[in-house]
Amino acid sequence: MAGPTTAERGERQQESSGPRSARRRLRVIVILAVVTVLLGVGGTWVLYGSDWLRVGHVSVSGTRVLTPAEVRKAAAVPVGAPMISIDTEGIEARLRRKLPRISTVDVVRSWPHGIGLKVTERIPVLLVQKSGQFVEVDDEGVRFATVPQAPEDVPLLKLSVSRRGSGAASLRRFGVDRLVREAVQVTGDLPAAVSRDTRTVQVRSYDDISLELVGARTVLWGSGEDGRTKARALTALMKAAPGARHFDVSAPIAPASSGS
Template identity: 35%
Template sequence: MADGRLADPLEEELEDEENAPRLRLSRRGVVVLSVFGAAVVGVLAWLVFYSSVLDVRSVAVQGAPDDNLTPDQVRGSIGALADGPLARVDLDEARRRVEAIPRVAKAEVWRGWPHTLRVKVVQRTAAAAVKGEDGRFTQVDASGVSFATEAAPPAGVPVVELRLSQPALDVESVISRPQLVRGAVAVAAGLPPDLAKRAGSVLVHSYDDIELQLSGGATVRWGSPDQIDRKARLLVALMNQKGTNYDVSAPEAPAVSG
């Protein structure tokens, strides 16, 4: 170099890079690349949304393990919605169809790439079984939804039965039988699990006169379907005392006798 200094190889390399010719695409090249990119995207979209390459080949169901609600029932509710490409399945509509099954409380539907539509269901659980005039039993969940009627109640579920007194019959136009049933179901749903299993029957004599018949022969005078949580706590405490008759109809003055 002119000043006598040794050249720095790194500096020379940087200078060479700065002085190297730039690669510039012509307008035609940009157009060609844009067209090529659009074509690739179009082919991929066709493969995903319209071809049979990623068709639904199976519907996998979770949460339907028994004869009451089978995987085939769930698949049948979805029907032709699961035909064709997985990407085009309307997940919200599939979920609505599954949740229309009376025994289904909630459903989730999602895509399991590349070929599976996945469904998870939560079944309704009976809080009570309402005995009808025909002797059959309608299962009702804790939210008051009726979802099945069978010849016998499920094991361990309280049976609601109307045994209306004359005063209750006299005011039936004011407090209807469906209202009385809803109140009794709310009582059954509000019982702690261990106590609910012991409550064989929930007898409704009137709005203010609901009675529980427990396994072992004990009875509970419950009263109205008001203050359910408070009455349930009182009853659990009272049952630490020996007796055959428990009264929580007036929570301010609970009693045990017999």
């Protein structure tokens, strides 16, 4: 009797190797699954359970008035905690809440052991005198700190808004905060030379803002509108009349000066 043909032998080999191949694939899958689990467990342990990636120190940069110690205390970064568990957004919010002098802050992880606090402080552009102290106001009109002594070269804001006439109308329409922001805008539009000489910004109403400069000079600015045009007009006016003591740029197309 003739033996099996080549085709028949191939079919028999495939039938016998089929179960073996399936078992081999299953073993590979199981091994890969075990390796994946082990890697996951090991990675989790490294990040959360080991001493390799834990907070060891907190650095502070960008401070001007605040001290690094004040910032670290307010941040309350949990030294010794796993780096991965640090709530950076929570620390940023806490710093802005506890230290209003801070305008912006970035909390960054510096692997493997450091947390960095990059701080930007608010800079005062005006001061409001209150009970013998001075409230600092930044370029956004935010009153962010009270200090016992006035910082140098920061003008004093005087809110002399009358309860009658245009002053009362300004209060009803704009409110005190808006009038403060108008004064802030004026200081930002001043020519550099005038800004250095400005000692007081006085607000009587929305349309009546004036400056007191060194040398008993005054500037009637008017409203905070057309600030750049008024700045150019004031610069030209001061060059044309260097001995004048009073300048009026409330209507910048027709500026005027007087006194000597």
